[in-house]
Amino acid sequence: MNFTNFGRYILLLKSVFRRPEKMKIYLKEIAKQMDYVGVGSLGLIAIISTFIGAVMTLQIAFQLVSDFIPKTIIGSVNRDSSILELSPTISAIVLAGKIGSAISSEIGSMRVTEQIDALEIMGINAPGYLILPKIISGITMVPMLVIISMFLSITGGYIGGSVSGAVTPAEYIQGITTDFNPYTITVALVKAFVFGFIITSVPAYEGFYVRGGALEVSQASTRAVVISCISILACDYIVTQLLL
Amino acid sequence: MIEIKDIYKSFSGNDVLKGISGKFEEGVTNLIIGGSGSGKTTLLKCMVGLHQPDSGSVLYDGRDFTPMTYEQRIEVRKEIGMLFQGSALFDSMTVEENIMFPLNMFTDQSRKEKLERVDFCLERVNLAGKNKLFPAELSGGMKKRVGIARAISMNPKYLFCDEPNSGLDPKTSIVIDELIKELTEEYKTTTIVVTHDMNSVMGIGDYILFLHEGKKFWEGSNKEIAHTDIQELNDFVFASRFMKAAKDKF
Numbered sequence: 001m002n003f004t005n006f007g008r009y010i011l012l013l014k015s016v017f018r019r020p021e022k023m024k025i026y027l028k029e030i031a032k033q034m035d036y037v038g039v040g041s042l043g044l045i046a047i048i049s050t051f052i053g054a055v056m057t058l059q060i061a062f063q064l065v066s067d068f069i070p071k072t073i074i075g076s077v078n079r080d081s082s083i084l085e086l087s088p089t090i091s092a093i094v095l096a097g098k099i100g101s102a103i104s105s106e107i108g109s110m111r112v113t114e115q116i117d118a119l120e121i122m123g124i125n126a127p128g129y130l131i132l133p134k135i136i137s138g139i140t141m142v143p144m145l146v147i148i149s150m151f152l153s154i155t156g157g158y159i160g161g162s163v164s165g166a167v168t169p170a171e172y173i174q175g176i177t178t179d180f181n182p183y184t185i186t187v188a189l190v191k192a193f194v195f196g197f198i199i200t201s202v203p204a205y206e207g208f209y210v211r212g213g214a215l216e217v218s219q220a221s222t223r224a225v226v227i228s229c230i231s232i233l234a235c236d237y238i239v240t241q242l243l244l
Numbered sequence: 245m246i247e248i249k250d251i252y253k254s255f256s257g258n259d260v261l262k263g264i265s266g267k268f269e270e271g272v273t274n275l276i277i278g279g280s281g282s283g284k285t286t287l288l289k290c291m292v293g294l295h296q297p298d299s300g301s302v303l304y305d306g307r308d309f310t311p312m313t314y315e316q317r318i319e320v321r322k323e324i325g326m327l328f329q330g331s332a333l334f335d336s337m338t339v340e341e342n343i344m345f346p347l348n349m350f351t352d353q354s355r356k357e358k359l360e361r362v363d364f365c366l367e368r369v370n371l372a373g374k375n376k377l378f379p380a381e382l383s384g385g386m387k388k389r390v391g392i393a394r395a396i397s398m399n400p401k402y403l404f405c406d407e408p409n410s411g412l413d414p415k416t417s418i419v420i421d422e423l424i425k426e427l428t429e430e431y432k433t434t435t436i437v438v439t440h441d442m443n444s445v446m447g448i449g450d451y452i453l454f455l456h457e458g459k460k461f462w463e464g465s466n467k468e469i470a471h472t473d474i475q476e477l478n479d480f481v482f483a484s485r486f487m488k489a490a491k492d493k494f
Contacts (some may be wrong), residue, residue, distance in 0.1 A: 018314075021349050114332040117294055121344050123321035137435075 004040035009205045013094050015127040016135065016201075029133040037099055037134075044098060046152055047093055048172075052086055053078065053153035054160025061166035070174055073182045077173020082153035084183045084218035084244075089236050091149045092195035095142065096228035100203040107207030110219035116208070122164050130202040135197060142196030144191050150188065151160070186244045202228045245269055246291065246402060246434050251300035253283075253290055260286045260457040261297070265381075270401075270434040273425050273448045277479055281402060284438045288406055291436070293317055322350055325395030325433075327424075330423060331387040333379040333394070335364035336385040339366070339376035343394045350398065362370065365393040369423060378456060385416035389423070395426060403428065406439040409444060417458065421448045439478075442487055445469065454480070 003020040060074045107130055110116050119126040154176055161167035167175075203224035210220045247269040251340050253261040260283045268274040276284045289295040291302050293309060302309040304320055333342050343362045347353060353361070367398065367445035369389040379387060395403060405424060425448045428435040437444065445452060449466035456476045464472070469481060482488045486493060 025348055093371060110334075113330055113332055113335075114328045118326070118328060118334075120333040121292055121321060121324055121326045122349070123318040123324075124349055 002053070002227045005205075008209065009201075010052070012127055012131070012205055012208060013201065015125065016131045018125050018128050020128055020132070021124060026129070026133060029129070030084060030136050032143050033133045034138035034174075037095075037137040038144060040151065041095055041098060041141075041145060042148070043096065048090065048094055049082075049087060049149040049152040050156035050159070050182050052090060053082060053156025054163075055160075056086070056153070057082060057161040058164055058166055061164075071167050071171040072175035072178060074161065076178060077175075078157040078172075078183060079133040079154055079180070082157070083150050083157040083188050084240075085236075087149035087153055088146050088188045088191040088195060089232065091146055092192070092199060092232045093229055095145070095195075096199050096203075097225055098229045099138075100199050100225050101157070101221045102203075102208040103200060104203035104221040105217055107131075107204055108210040108220050111208060111210045112213055112217060126206065131201070134200040134204055136189070138196035139193050141198070142199065143192040146188060164186035190243060191236060193241050194239060195232050198228055198231045198235065201213030202231060245305055245437065247303040248291060248414075248470045249301045249302065249303070249420075251287065251290055251302070253286055253295060254298060256331075260458050261290065263300070264453075264455070264460050265300075266453045267442050268434055268436050269451065271429060271432045272435075274434070274436045274449035274451045274453070275445060275449045276438045276453050276455065277445055277449075277480070279440065280490075282455040283457050283458040284440075285406060286301045288436065288438045290405060292326060292404055293321070303355065305325050322393055325398065325400030325403045327388065327395050327408055329407040329410055331338070331379070332344040333387060333390055337378075338375065339377050339379070339382070339390050339393075340380070343397050344392060346394070346398050357452065361397060361473060362393075365397050366390075368396065368427070370442070380456045381492070382402075386418065388412065388416075388420050392420075392423060396431070399431065400433060401442060403433045403435040405435070405439075407439055407441075408437060409439060409441045414443065417443060418447065424448065429464040445481070456480070 056078050058076050059075055063070070063112070064074065097201050110130070116126045116130070121128060158169065161172050162169050206220040206224035212215050247266070248455050249265050251264045252259070253260050266285055276287060277437070278284045286295060290297045297310060304323070306363070307320065309317065309320055334345065337345065343365050344443050347358045347361060347492050362375065363372065363458065369392050370387050371386060374386070382390065397448060408424060409421050412420065424435060424437060424458070427433065437448070439445065446466050450467070452464060452466060452469060453460060454462040454477050462472060462474050462477045472478065
């Protein structure tokens with residue numbers, strides 16, 4: 001994003017947060033978007049998180065070659081990695097692909113078929129009506145998905161360790177319950193909130209300013225996912241630096 | 245009445261509108277005509293505020309629209325209905341929801357009242373009973389009629405139509421033209437139609453403004469248009485063999 005685009009992005013956000021014309025309609029739209037972002041992504045997040053947790057356990061066990069290191073450490077490392085990094089970041093990148101491309105295509109198609117112009121002519125704040133419900137659903141549902149992802153990732157580690165014999169269930173449970181720092185959850189939720197904002201607002205921006213036809217809509221969709229992923233990784237570093 | 249005064253608009257140094265002025269009266273069908281790239285759609289977009297003119301003014305019954313704030317424009321826009329070239333119906337909504345959408349946003353009517361209004365608008369465009377269909381299930385002509393029904397749902401004072409006949413067969417085009425004319429006369433709206441369809445020009449053009457290369461070249465009625473000496477206008481109006489033959493005959 002160059003400075004012109006960043007400026008336009010900020011101006012678009014200013015329009016997004018204008019007072020809604022009718023709160024009842026916006027609330028209905030927010031509920032619809034929450035269902036799509038949250039419930040609609042639950043299955044995908046569950047599968048990815050469980051497998052990542054299981055694979056993490058196997059890889060940590062593989063790297064622990066010293067007999068001086070207790071096996072309980074596998075549970076601890078898996079827990080902290082899942083909470084601090086894997087659940088928020090991997091979930092966000094996956095969601096950027098799934099939700100981000102859908103948002104960009106939807107808004108982009110509305111732009112090229114003059115539906116956004118139709119909203120403007122009716123006197124409706126198009127950025128507010130189209131983007132605000134998506135951003136609200138992103139900043140509320142992504143943290144919830146991340147909490148579920150944390151739980152499933154740790155559970156996946158338990159299953160992976162037990163099935164493969166890399167770590168006994170007792171050692172794993174002891175590992176995940178030893179020296180737990182609840183602050184890591186706070187850090188993960190802050191990340192999830194920021195990522196939820198990026199996943200919804202960046203693709204919305206890309207879609208909103210599309211010019212042309214189907215080709216440009218698809219290009220905007222690709223650009224939206226790429227920029228969202230890079231922004232997620234950059235913000236991941238910044239938030240980690242600031243909070244840890 | 246809508247009045248435009250000395251409208252200029254350029255894009256990246258390319259002058260598209262070069263000082264256009266005109267008056268569009270209520271209760272008559274006003275046409276903006278011109279060839280492709282003549283600036284007619286840009287002029288329409290400047291009038292409704294989708295583009296900001298570089299200079300000049302657009303007056304809605306004396307209210308200057310161009311310097312208005314966002315909130316002031318919203319009030320004027322509630323009085324505007326617009327039919328888009330591609331109809332611009334919301335894909336995710338049924339016909340009924342499309343027409344009801346502005347009513348939901350800006351009125352406190354009960355659901356029953358809104359449904360009655362939807363039925364009335366659909367009846368007015370001869371699409372009674374099509375409430376539950378989605379835009380994807382409609383033909384081009386039906387989409388245009390739903391677009392008109394949505395445009396009139398709020399009882400607009402000003403009705404804009406951007407190429408209402410594009411992509412339609414001649415018979416359906418005439419139906420749409422007649423519908424626009426009927427609604428204009430019935431509700432006394434100030435109607436502005438952007439078109440390059442000669443059937444529309446001859447059929448419903450009470451007042452015609454001809455644009456050529458971003459300038460106003462001629463204004464008058466459909467009765468006068470066949471008798472002008474302006475070369476650019478004659479080249480446009482009588483471009484087809486059929487129109488040429490018709491002119492020679494009469």
